[in-house]
Amino acid sequence: MMKLTILGCHSATPRENKHTTSQLLEIKGHLFLIDCGEGTQIQLRKAKIKFARIQHIFISHLHGDHFYGLIGLISTFRLLGRTAPLYIYGPKGIQEIIQLQLKLAKSWTDYPLHFQELTRSDSQCIFDEDDIQVETIPLDHRVYTNGFLFTYKNSLRKINTDACSKRDLKPYHFNQLQKGQSITLENGERIENEELTFSSEAAKRYAFCSDTAYSKSIISQIEGADLLYHEATFLQQHEGLAKSTKHSTAQQAAEIAKSAGVKQLVLGHFSSRYKTKEGFLSEATPIFQAVELAEDFKTFSI
């Protein structure tokens, strides 16, 4: 299972109750931070997330509303005595920005700080560990930008408890069964794995796509995703502005979700020009029904 927590979902300028982009994705005990707008560390505290456990931070692009909170979080980790390494994935230049600030403050981190700078215009796998994969989703924005596709494929087979209860199994048999091995009972009887297990769960996929112009080129990569977060900075009445600033409208996001056949769509990155968010929902729903609006601290289970 994946659990997504929205920490901020507004565009451009942070306001009292409108925080800029950041999300926390929890998979199998790993905490992945996606984007890190100004004030993200405070949002993490408010959400009562044990954020020292974050080891991997993915930054989509170098516009301020997606990463101005990163240097503060890195500094706070140092002040809290962190020793665990921290891995940062983001566009080329991010390392120079962070290191320059640490150097001028004479505040090098005591923990290992690793950067993987991204420059490729095609998708690449940047994380592959513990049944979890993260691939970049090349997006079309004013500066070099990537979305991220998280895939979790639990490789362990599921125990068929009914079938198992009829056999005299020892604890170590369950480990073997989950791993797909056939077992031999203490009386010498061999049982095929398939008799006592179900196939492992289907992979879960979460696609994060912010910021981007309306772009059909992402559809094939995110096809069938369980959850798609797609930016909807504007409403259709400002389609021209969306085009010129390389953002999307709610309607366009819904069309992407529909074409990709995803299971659920979450809209975010709302422009502060709109007093309420209802318009985003009413514009997207006729095209794609399984849609929700992001909201600070809202969570989604995948």
Added chain:
Amino acid sequence: MMKLTILGCHSATPRENKHTTSQLLEIKGHLFLIDCGEGTQIQLRKAKIKFARIQHIFISHLHGDHFYGLIGLISTFRLLGRTAPLYIYGPKGIQEIIQLQLKLAKSWTDYPLHFQELTRSDSQCIFDEDDIQVETIPLDHRVYTNGFLFTYKNSLRKINTDACSKRDLKPYHFNQLQKGQSITLENGERIENEELTFSSEAAKRYAFCSDTAYSKSIISQIEGADLLYHEATFLQQHEGLAKSTKHSTAQQAAEIAKSAGVKQLVLGHFSSRYKTKEGFLSEATPIFQAVELAEDFKTFSI
């Protein structure tokens, strides 16, 4: 008159209700921002300050809790369509940090952005306009750090309303009198300025001193200031820690205030290790009575 608004007064890491250093000083319609920790722009909105009017920002040093909010504020000014120039005064390196981020975001400001980088170890006047002067106060910290001394000397003489009411004065006479000129009535009678005015108000002085080790060298410069904000990161029980990290205790701050004979002392930059702030007050008061604790959104009139 000067009006000081505390926007943040806690050290090191921002928390939900503990913001890092930033202050707004209003003098004669000018809004001066002093330090700019992460989230300062949100604090400015919360305080309902028309922050687009800020034209001068003074940064004491390049530790994150004093300037990580600066790039966000600069970006927000751009997004809000600012055209007025912005002047930033801070340690050498600040220009490189800001410009690198603007360059990588392809988001140059549309308004003129001027930097005055500070490197001198002696005090210098960095602002002198409209009867307002700002001088650096060299401080002793782990990195190059300046406090700032704001002096406002209203050069206009005060009208003696009693004396004036007995004369047949025209409106233009009052302007002349405020400027210190003697006047000639329409009947040809000349009246000396001193007969109709009082001398102008004494200069008002505000000294901002954060972060610094206990340092007597600042005393002569801030002598007799109307208000002194002095950091008190620690209590005396952690004097050793204060010394090794080049911070001050509440007692030390009070001793500086006493030696300098300032009129009022405000303590701030509290370490988050202390659950309550009472200790700072009880430690400082026996040495210097006119002491208050800083608090987010608290204001002080000078």
